[in-house]
Amino acid sequence: GAGVSQTPSNKVTEKGKYVELRCDPISGHTALYWYRQSLGQGPEFLIYFQGTGAADDSGLPNDRFFAVRPEGSVSTLKIQRTERGDSAVYLCASSLGVTGELFFGEGSRLTVL
Amino acid sequence: AQSVTQLGSHVSVSEGALVLLRCNYSSSVPPYLFWYVQYPNQGLQLLLKYTSAATLVKGINGFEAEFKKSETSFHLTKPSAHMSDAAEYFCAVSVNFGNEKLTFGTGTRLTIIP
Numbered sequence: 001g002a003g004v005s006q007t008p009s010n011k012v013t014e015k016g017k018y019v020e021l022r023c024d025p026i027s028g029h030t031a032l033y034w035y036r037q038s039l040g041q042g043p044e045f046l047i048y049f050q051g052t053g054a055a056d057d058s059g060l061p062n063d064r065f066f067a068v069r070p071e072g073s074v075s076t077l078k079i080q081r082t083e084r085g086d087s088a089v090y091l092c093a094s095s096l097g098v099t100g101e102l103f104f105g106e107g108s109r110l111t112v113l
Numbered sequence: 114a115q116s117v118t119q120l121g122s123h124v125s126v127s128e129g130a131l132v133l134l135r136c137n138y139s140s141s142v143p144p145y146l147f148w149y150v151q152y153p154n155q156g157l158q159l160l161l162k163y164t165s166a167a168t169l170v171k172g173i174n175g176f177e178a179e180f181k182k183s184e185t186s187f188h189l190t191k192p193s194a195h196m197s198d199a200a201e202y203f204c205a206v207s208v209n210f211g212n213e214k215l216t217f218g219t220g221t222r223l224t225i226i227p
Contacts, residue, residue: 003156004156031213033213033214035217040122040219041219041220042117042203042205042217042218042219042220043157043203043215043217044217045214045215045216048213048214056214091156091157093157093213095213097213100145100147100162100164100207100213101159101162101213102149102157102159102213102215103156104149104156104157104158105156106154106155106156107156
């Protein structure tokens, strides 16, 4: 596609459930990032992939959060045992890694009841 | 560690007036600085970036920003506001160019008064 695609755009779940959020980056972009944006805040870094490997996962808040990018393209952010505090917009971005520019998707809004 | 402070969570200007959105940064090493814009129901989009080449940086849609090391600032300006500029603006800092692990400010929502 022309831009970064994220699905679902909205997800409502109950506390304790498992959630997967998908990101399809711009074709040819080797770098992929996940950010989280809580209400009234700027995006907060979670994890960064270069190819298939997680180059930096220092932003993941705890071990309930995990992300994969098995073939170096699509990525999935996985959240286990969701908590109300996980409610936020999860943003995915991709880049060529040499221009300093991130291309963002529209985000997946997660609401944990 | 680096950080960004955006003064004013909401700014309103009249159409045709000067736009000034403030950003101050903190970094222990020379920073790379960015302004991103988020229009309603769209993803964040890069407006402009400072990468140590020139201190005055021009971006899209008539916006520009000046890097002032002595003031640790990177304020965003536009001489004449247009209704289409209404959006949320985020300043961000990175210390590794090419690795876009950005630290964002809390954002400034710009409203244009007709």
